[in-house]
Amino acid sequence: MKFDLRAAHRHATSNREAIGASNVCGCFYCCLSYPAANVSRFLAEEHTALCPECTIDSVIGDVSGLPVADREFLVAMHDVWFAGIEIPELDSESSAPQSSGLNRSSEAAFDRLDRRFIP
Structure with missing residues (x-):
């Protein structure tokens, strides 16, 4: 199954209700997944979840249907x-963030993933 990565981003904003309805969340900044119950901080004005691990607003809940x-x-x-x-x-x-030494180009990532996901 292919996923439109640009469209998937909309699930990372104004997502307080979606996070509350989810069982699992993932952050596409630190690339970690965790129980949705771990998400407790949100940006006040837009109700956007902050990752409990890295504090970046790049969290998507599984209620979105995304993996x-x-x-x-x-x-x-x-x-x-x-x-x-x-x-x-x-x-x-x-x-605390520590450097992992990872720095991938989008093209290399998509080649590695057999183009399962589309930008």
Whole structure:
């Protein structure tokens, strides 16, 4: 199944209700998945979820129908929306971003994924 990565982004904004209805969420900045119950912070004006791991507003809930627990999907989203920015490696004790040394181009990511996802 192919997913339109640009259209998928709309699920990352004004998503408080969707996150509340989800079981699992994924962040396409840090590329981690976690229980939706872990999401407790939202941007006040637009009701957009902040990732409990990296605090970036790039969270999508599984109620969207997107494969938010699939790291390859999250990496593909990261490559489209944060091109040129390394995926942070989070320190499990402090959740402080650490450099992972990863820096993928969108084209390479899509080749690796057999074009399962489209930009």
